Amino acid sequence: MAHLAVLSSPSPLATEMDLLWLLPLLPLFGAAICGALYLVTLRQRARLAPSQAAHGHPADGHGGSAGGHGGSADGHGDGGAPEDSHQGPGRYAGFVACGAVAGTLVVALFGFAQLMGLDAHDRLLESGTWKWIQAGDVTIDVAMRLDPLSSILALVISGVGLLIHVYSTGYMKKDPGYAKYFAFLNLFVAAMFVLVLSSNLIGLFVGWEGVGLCSYLLIGFWYKQGWPAEAGQKAFVVNRIGDACFLVGSFILVSLIGTLDLAEIGAAVQGLLSDETARGKLVAAALLLFGGACGKSAQLPLFTWLPDAMAGPTPVSALIHAATMVTAGIYLVVRLNPLFAFSETVLLTIGIVGAATAFVGATSALVQRDIKKVLAYSTVSQLGFMFLALSVGAWYSAVFHLVTHAFFKGLLFLGAGSVIHGMHHEQDMHKMGGLRKHMPTTFKTFVAGSAALAGLPLMSGYFSKDEILAYTFGMGSEFNSVWLVLWGVGVVTAMLTAFYTWRMVALTFFGTERFDVAKVHPHESPKSMTLPLIALAVASVFGGLLGIPGLIAGMHGIKNWLHPILEGGEALFERTFSRMPGVDHGAEAVLLLVGAAIGVVFSLIGFRRFAAGPQPDQRFREGRPGLFGFLANAWRIDRAYHDGIVQPIKLLAFLVYEIVDQFVIDGAVNGCAALARGAAGRVRKMSDGSLKGYALWMGAGAVLLAFLGLILKHG
Amino acid sequence: MLVLAAVLFGLGVLGFLLRRNVIVVLASVELLLNAANLSFLAGARMHSTPDNLNLLGPVFAVFVILVAAAEAAIGLAIVIALYRLKQTVHLDQLAELKG
C-alpha cells in the first residue's frame, strides 16, 4: 500500500505519509467486502427463494402499514423473509465495517499525533500523489493531505463514524439489506475522507459527489416505499445544482490560476487581487463555490432536500445529514478561506444566506411533529449559524461549532433513532410521551444533547454558538451594520432553538403516554446502541472545552490549532476590513451572559409549554392556521419550487419533445418524405399510358431544346 | 425545297400527334422521312459545285428510303399482330401500361 506505482512524492514542504491513503481505502475495502458479502447472501437467498415460492410464501411479505413501517426492524419487508437476514454471510458485514472505520480512527489519531509533534507551520502530512487527469490545460493530481483542519474533520468522521457504525449494528440488525447498508456506509466514510483530505479541488469534488452518492443510496435505502427513493433522488438532484455551480467555479479558478491544488489556490488569490477583472472573476468563483456549499450544506435556497432526506435510516441521518456530509460546505469555505475573505460582497452573501437559513430552519422546526424532521430543520438552522460564522471571518468558530454540532446533533439523531426503534418505528412525537421511564439511557443522553443544542450554559453548543454571535455582533458594530441585523436574527434563532429543542424533549419523554400501551411496548435499545449514545453524550457535554473562549480560560484550542491554515484568509480579511472583528472582553462577557440567559429562558418556556402534551400545537394550528401551515411546510419553499420550477420544466420538456422535436424537426424530416411521395404521384401521372401524350412531350421537348440552343448560342 | 421540307415535316408531326389510327400515324412518319430526304437533297445541291458534287445528301437519302421500307414493314407487322390480338388499330385503346 505504502508505495503505489501511480503515486509520486509529495511536495517538499510536507512530511510524507502514504499511510493517509488508508483513510479512504480502508473503508473502501470495507465497502467492497460488505458488498461482496451482500451479493453472496443474495445468491443464497435466491437459491432458497424457489422453495419459498413453492410454499406459497408471498414474495413481498408483509405489506406494511400506511406509514410503511411493519413489524420488523426495518419494517420494509424484503423479498425474503426477515428471519433470513442474518443467516447469510452478510451478518459479518457489521464487523468488517466497524473494523474498517476503527482502523481509520487509529490512522487519524496517528496522523493527528504526528501533526502535534510538528511545528505549527509545518503541520502538513502529505501522501504520494495519484496522477488522475492530465487534461493538458490542467493537471489533476490528487494527494491526501492531513493538516490541522482536515485532521479535525478526520477525527470527527472516524470517531463519530465509528460510533454510528457500532450503533447501526444494533439498529439495522434485522434488516435484510444489512450488508448492503454497511457497504454504503463504509463507502460514505471513504468518500468523506477523500473530501476532507484531498489536496485538489477536483479530488475534493470526488469526495463531494461521492458522499452525495452515498447519501442518495442511503436515503433511498428503503426503496420499496416510493418516497425514500424520491427523497434520495431529490437530494441528488438538488445537490447537483450546487455541484454544477461548484464545477463552474472550479473552471474559473482554472482559467485564473491554472491549477486546482487547494493550497495553491489559496496562495494565488492575493496575487490576483490587483487586477480588477481577475478580482471580479474571483468573486464569481467564490460565489459559485459557495453555491456548491449551499447545496451540500442545505442552505437557502437549496436546503429543501435535507428534511426529505430523513427518509433514510436514522443512523444515516445522524452520520451524513448531521455530523459529516452536510458540513462539507463549511469545510470547503474554511479550506479556501482566502478566496472567501477578500470581498465584502462574498462575505455578506454568505452571512445573509446563513442567517436566513438559520432563521427559516428554526421557525420550521417549531411545529414539526416528526421527531426527525425537528432535528433536520434544526440541522439546517445550525448549519446556517456556521455560515454566519464564516461570513465574519470566524472560521475556527465555524469549525468549532461544526465539531460540537457533530457531537450533539449526532447524539440527538441517534437518540431519536433509539426512540423510534423502541417505538416500533413511530416518529410522530404527538404519539409518544412519557418515554423517560421506558428508555432511561436514551432519555438521559438525549437530554444532554438537547442541552447542548439549546445552548444551555457550559454545554458544548453554548460556547460555539455564542462565539459566533459574538463575532457577528463585533462585525456589525465595527464594520457593517448589516451584520448587526444578522446578529439580531441569530439571537432570535437561538431563542427559537432553545424553544423547539425542549418542546421536542418534553413531547417525547415527558407527559402522558399517548400511544396504545396495549400494542406498543417501548423498550430500551440494546447495548450496541446505547453505548454510542453515552459516548456522544459525554462529548456533547464536554466538547465545548475544545474552544473555551479566551475570556474564561485564555486559550482556544481550536483557534490555535487552526491558526496556521487561516493566516491567508485573515490577512485578506484584514486587508478588506483593516482588522479581524472581535469584541472586547467586557462585551464578550455580556454577550455570553445574554446567550446563557436566552438558552435557559427559552428552554424553560419550551419545556413548560409542552411538558403536558402537544395541545399547544393544536391551539396554534387552530388559532393561526395560515402561519402554522406556513411553518410546518418550511415556508412553503418546497412547494414553490415544485410549482415554479419542477412542473414548468416537466411541461417544457413535454412541449420540447412534442412540439419542437416531433412536430417541427421530425415533421420537417418526414415532410421531405411526404413531399417526395406527393411529387412521385405527379410524376407517375405524366406517364399515363397515352402514346400521344408521350409524343407531345417529346415534340415539346424538341422545340424547347431548339429554342434554348438558339438562345444560348445567340444570346 | 427547304421550306417545303419544313412544311411537310410539320404536317408529319401534326399527323403523328393527332391521329390515332396506327396506319395513318405510320403514314405521317413517312411524311417526316420524306421531309428529311427533301432537305438532304437540298443540302446536296447547296454544297455542290458543278465540278465537285457533294454526294453525301443523296447517299443518305438512299439509306433513308431503305430504312423507311424496313420500318414500314416492321411497323405494319406489329399492327397486324396488334389487330390479331385486340381487333383494333386505335392507339387510344392502348393504355394497359401506365403509371
Added chain:
Amino acid sequence: MAEFLFYTMSIAAVLFGIGVIAAKQPLMSVLSLLGSFVCLGVIYLLAQFQFMAAAQILVYAGAIMVLFLFVVMLLDLANPELLKEVPLKILGPGKVAVAVAVAGGLALTSILSTRGTPAVGSEPSVPVQSGAFDPVDEIAAVIFTRYILAFEAAGLLLVATMVGVMVLAKRQRDPIERGG
C-alpha cells in the same frame, strides 16, 4: 416553267400531305401519301436528282405504298368500321392546340432557321458534269467505299426486319395470357 412546275408540285405535295393527316378513311390517307410522294419525285427530277426521283417512285411509291395498301385492305376487309378515325373533338381542344403548337413550332423554327441559306430548288437547272446531282456511278462508288460498312449493315438490317416481321406476323396458335 421549271419554277412554276416546282411551286405547283410543292403546293400539291403540301395539299396531299394535309390529305394524309386529315382523311377520314385510312385508305384515303395512304393514297394521299402516294400523291405526295409522286409530287416529291417530280421535284427531285426538277432539281436534277434523277436517280433519287427514280428511287422515290420505285421504292417509295411502288414498294412501301403497296405494303401500306396491302395492310389497309387486309384490315379493312376484315372489319370495315375498324379503321374509321375518331373525330378530333374527342381529343380535347387543349391537346389539339398543344399538338398544333408543337408541330407548328418545329416547322416554323426550321423555316426561320433556313433564312440566310439560298432558296434551293426553284432556280433553273445547273449545268453539271454528269448532268445530275446524283450520278449513279459516283453514288455507288461512295456507297461501296466510304459507306461499305453502312451498306452491309443495311443488308443485315433488312434481314433483321424480315425475321422480325416473320415473328410478329406469324399467326398465333394458342395465345397465352401472362401477367405483366
Added chain:
Amino acid sequence: MNASTFLGTLAAQLPADPRAPALTAATPMAKSDDLAHMFESAFQDGQWLVAAGPMIALAVGALLLLVADIARPLRAMRPLFFLAGIGVSAALLFGQFSNEPGLVLEGTLLANRTTALWGIVFLLSTLLAWIYSLGYYRGEESKLSGEHDFLMLVTPIGMMLMVGAQDLLIFFLGLELLSIPLYALAAFQRGRSASIEAGIKYFLLGTFATGLLLYGTSLLYVGEGTLSIAELTRMPPTSAISLFGVALIASSVFFKVSVFPFHLWVPDVYQGAPTPVTALMATGTKAAAFGFLISAALLLPAQSATLVAVIALLTILVGNLGALMQEDLKRMLAYSGVAHAGTLLLVVGGLLASDSPDATANATNAALFYMGAYVFGATGAFGILALLENDGARFTRLASLRGLARSRPGAAAALALFMLSLGGIPATGGFFGKWFVFSILIEADMIGIAIAGALLSVVALAYYLRVIIALYMQPAPEGELPPRTVRPLSAGVATLVCVAGTLLMGIMPSVVTRFLP
C-alpha cells in the same frame, strides 16, 4: 432464306484486303475521276477489317444461327453459334486493345480501345440478357427462339456502329440496326397484350424519334455540308439551321437514352416487353446511345453545359420520383433506369463544361465504368425478375417479393446486392460508377450540380431499399410458397457473373480501370 446470299456477300468482302498504301485526304467530296483511287483511300491497309471485325463476327454468328434454325440437323448448335459469335467478337475486341485501328473508312468509323470497351459492355449486356432469356419463353414463343436469338445477336452490331460512328450516316444505320430488332423483340410475346402494346409504343415513338433525327441530320447537313462528326466537332456549328439540326438530333438521342422529357415511353415499354429484352434495352441501348453522345457531345455548344446538367438533374428527379412509390418492379427498374440515364447525362454536362484536354477521355472512362456497373446490376436485377416470373406468380409486383429471402435465399441476396449497386453503395460497382461520374462534375467545377445529384440519389436509395425491405423485412404472404420451377443452370451462372462483376468492380475497381484508356 436469302441469308446464305448475304453470307456470300460478306464472305466475298472478306478477302477484299488490298494492301494499298495509306492515303490521306479522306474528304467527303467524291472525286469523280479516279475510282481506284477512291478504293485505295477508303480501304487503306485493311485496318477497316480489323475495326469492323467484331461486328462481322457477330453478323456471321447471327447468320449462321439463322441457317441453323432452318436446317433441322443444326438446330442444337444454335446456342453454340450465338456464343461463338459473342466469343469471337469479344476476342477481336480485346485484340483492338493493343492494336488500335483508329479511324478507318475515310474517317467514318473509329475503332480504338474506348470503342472496344464499349463493345465489350454491349456484348456483356447481350450475353447476359440472352442467358436469362433461356427458358423464359413459354408455349409458341419458345419455338421461335432461333429468330429471337438472331434478333438479339444483331443488336450489339448496331450498338458498336453507334459508338464507333464518326459519321452521322453510320450512326443512323447503327441506331436502326439496334432499334428494329428491338421493336420486334419488344412485341415478341404476341400472345400478351402488354408486350404488343410495348412494341407498338416503342416502335411508334422510335420512328418518331428517327424522323426527328433524320430531319435534324438533314438540316445539319444543309447548314454544314458534311456528315463527319470529327469535322463538325472540330468547328462546332453556329448557324441557326445547324443548331436546330443539332437540337433535333439531341432530342432523338435523348429519346433513346430516355432523358426527361423524352423518357415517358420507358416505363411502359420496359414493363410490357419480355423481361430479358427489357434488360437488353435498359443496358445495351442506353450504353450505345451514351457512347455516341459522349463522343459527339462537342456538337453541342459549350454554353449548353448547364442546360444539359439541369436536364440531367430533372431526369434523375423524375426517374427517382417515378420509381419511388412504384409497385411494379419492372416499372420501378425502368424509372430507375431513367434516373441512371440522368446520372450519365451529368457526365455529358461535365464534359461540355470542362476545358481540360482530357475531358472526353475522362468522361468516357466515367461513363464506361458506370455503364459497366449498371450492366451487371440492372441486367442481374431484370434477370432475376425474369426467373421469378417463371414461377408463375405475378412476380413483378413488389409485394410478391415478400418471403423470397426464405424461399430463394440466393436470388434474394443477389437481388439485394444489385439494388445496393444501383443505389451506389460502396463495395459494389455502382459506388465507383457514381464516384467517377461525380468526379467529372468536380473537375468541371460543377459542385452545386454534384451536390444536387448526390442528394437526389437519396431518393433513389429509398426505393431500392423498399425492395430489400420486401425481400427481407416483411413477412411472407400467407399460404404456401410459390411453386419452385427448375432453373436452368445458365441463369445461375449469369447471376453469379453479375454478382461477381458487381462486387469486383466495387472492391477492386482496378481490375476494370486498368483497361480504361
Added chain:
Amino acid sequence: MLSLITFLPLLGALVLLFVPGDRIGLLRKVALATTLAVAALGLTVWFQFDGTRAAAQMLVEKSWFTIPGSTIDVGYTLGIDGISLLMVALTALLMPIVILSTYDHIGKRVKEFMVWMLVMETGMLGVFLSLDLVLFYVFWEVSLIPLYFIVGVWGGERRLYATIKFFLYTFGGSLVMLVGVLYLVYNLGTSNVPAIVQQVPSLDFDTQTLLFFAFALAFAIKVPVLPFHTWLADAHTEAPTSGSVLLAGVLLKMGTYGLLRFGIEIFPAVSVHYAWLFMALGAIGIVYGAFLAMAQSDLKRLIACSSVSHLGFVVLGLFALNESGLRGSVLQMVNHGISTGLLFLLVGMIYERRHTRQIDQFGGLAASMPVFALCFVVAVLSSVGLPGLNGFVGEYMILLGAFLADPLWGVIGVSGVVFGAVYLLSATRRVLFGPITHPENRHLGDATGRELAMLVPMLVFTVWIGLQPSAFLGPVTASLDALQLRIDGAKDARTAQAERTPAIRGERAALVPAGGPQ
C-alpha cells in the same frame, strides 16, 4: 496486422455462411470466437502501440487502384494513431459482448444476424483504421448496411420506418461528404489522409469552408448533432438490443471520430472559425437532449435521447479546440460507448423478461433483481458523470475545455449535468425503486451468468477509466498534441488576421477567446 484485424470479422462472416442455418449454437460460437479473436488482436495492437509517436503507425500501404484519367493513386492505407487506437479498442471490446447479448433476443435468422454483425465490425474497424479518404468513405457507407438489416429484420414494430429513416438520413449526409471527398481528392491529387492534412492549407479559405461543411454535415448527422438527431431515437427504439448497443457504442462514434479526424484535423482553420457554431450546437444539444429524455415514457427511447445529450458533450469538447476539450471528448467517446452500451444492454435484459420498455410497467425491480439493479445504478451513475466513474473524467475535461474556450457554452453545458441527473435518476427510480406495482415483476429472474459476463467487463472499464484515465489517454496524448499544434497555428493565424482587420473579424473573435488562460 491491421489488415488482419479489419478483415478477420469478414472472414468469420464467410465461415458463417457455410455453417448450416439451423445449428444456432455453432453459429453463435463461431461468431463469438471471431469477435474474441479480434478482441485479442486489438489487445495486441494496444500493447504494440507506441504512445510517444503522434503519427499513425503500423501502416499498411498498398495501392488500391489508380483513378482513371489521372495519376491519382487511391491507396489501401491503414494505420493507427492514438485516436483510432481508442476507437478500435472500444469496438473490439464491445463486439464480443454484443454477440453474447444476442443469445437472448436473436432467435430467428441467427445466421444472417451474425453475418451482419461481423460485417459491421469490419466496417467499423475499417472506418477507424483507414488512412485513405476513399477507403474511409467506402467503409463508412458499408457499415450502414448491416445496421439497416439489423434494425429492419430484427427490430421492433416500427422497424421499417426507423430503418429507412436511419439509412436515408445518414446516407444523404454521406453523399454530400462524397462530393467533398471527390473535391479534395481531385484538387489535391491524393487521397492519402496525412498528405491531405498537409496540403489543405493551400486551398483558399472559402473552399475549405465549403469542404468542411460537406464533411461536417455527414458527421453531424451521424453523431447526431442537434437538428439532425431525430433518426436516432427511432433507430434506437426499434433496434434489437445488440443493435442499439452497437449503434450507441460505436456507430455514433464514427461521427465524432469523423468530426475530429476529417473535420478538425483536415480543416483546422475553418474549425477555429466556426467553432462557436458547433459549440453552440453541442451545448444546446446537451440541454435539448436532456429535455427530450425527460419527456419519454419508453426507457429505451429515453436512453436514446440521452445519447443526444451525451454526444452534445463530445461535440462541445471537440470544438472547444483546446487540450482538455479534445482529450475529454476522445475519452468521452469511449465512455459513452461503455456506459450507454451498458444501459442498452440492461434495458434489453428487462425487455427480454417483460417484453415492454414502458417505464411505468416497471417499478421496484431492485427487489426482484438486485444484481441487475446494482449494475443499472452503476451504469446510470457513470452516465450521470459521477466522479470516480468514467463519465466524470470526460465530462469534466470537456466542460473545462468548453469553459476556457467560451464560458457561455461551457456554463450551458454544465447545466446538462443537472438535467442529466434529473432524467436518469428519475428513470432509475421509476424502474428500480418503489413498490412493485405489476405482479409480473415480482418473479423476474436476476441477471444470469452470461449476462454478468457481458456486464462485468464493461463495469470494470467504467471504474477503471474513472480512476485511471491516464492509462487510456496516454496513447492518445501524442496524437492530440500534434493536432493541438495545428489548431493553435490556425488560431494564431486567425488572431493575426483579426488584428489586421479588426472591423470585420473583431466581433467574432471577441466572442471566442482564441486561447487558454496561459
